[in-house]
Amino acid sequence: MTFTTADVEIIQRDTAFQGFYRLDVLRLRHRLFAGGWGPELRRELFVRHDAVCVLPYDPVRNSVVLLEQMRIGAIDKCDNPWMIELVAGLIDTDEQPDEVAHREAEEEAGLQLRELIPITRYFPSPGGSNERVHLYCALVDSQGVGGIHGLQEEGEDIRVSVWPLDEALAALEQGRIDNAASIISLQWLALHAERLRQAAGVGQ
Known part of the structure; x- marks a missing residue:
């Protein structure tokens, strides 16, 4: 089984901090290897330039x-x-x-x-x-x-x-x-x- 970004649902995304770098807070869920969707997760994302x-x-x-x-x-x-x-x-x-x-x-x-x-x-x-x-x-x-x-x-x-x-x-x-x-x-x-x-x- 191969997943793509379509298998991740972003429920909400907010910027918690914006300086030289940025910190986003996401609520999301994703598909599971066993099938179906997993629970809603809260994750912080450190946003940087490549x-x-x-x-x-x-x-x-x-x-x-x-x-x-x-x-x-x-x-x-x-x-x-x-x-x-x-x-x-x-x-x-x-x-x-x-x-x-x-x-x-x-x-x-x-x-x-x-x-x-x-x-x-x-x-x-x-x-x-x-x-x-x-x-x-x-x-x-x-x-x-x-x-x-x-x-x-x-x-x-x-x-x-x-x-x-x-x-x-x-x-x-x-x-x-x-x-x-x-x-x-x-x-x-x-x-x-x-x-x-x-x-x-x-x-x-």
Whole structure:
């Protein structure tokens, strides 16, 4: 049996909060695997713009560009809320994901993306948020990349570093890199780095 959105009935939907993000309260019910309709449910939905995340990879140097910045979502759950993560940004209504990727790479890391390779699209927390992430790997020249970047008017304070791929994968294994987009993209790159290096003329 395959369900669609037609198998969910929205009884009522109200906006409880509207700021940079939005919180909606829904009353709904949905069809059941055993047949018929389930009971009425009340659910809160965190409404966000979709996001773009990019792992910049230099196939010649076999290195990745990673960012560090403070993330409010981590302050209650770990000793160090400065996350090691990817270039990332939210999609405005009139933008395409690839446009966001190029813009954010320049703003957050001073990077020019040579080629953008789609990895996947996914919902990071569909139990309570409608955000969908567009995940990419981008080929770059990492020579001279680094330093402090970000837009001052947005309060960004981003440290940019170039990591040998082996060191980034070790940090992943050690749990130092612990956010979903970074984990997924580095695992993808571990599988595909040799192919990308060969295509760049530097693979074994």
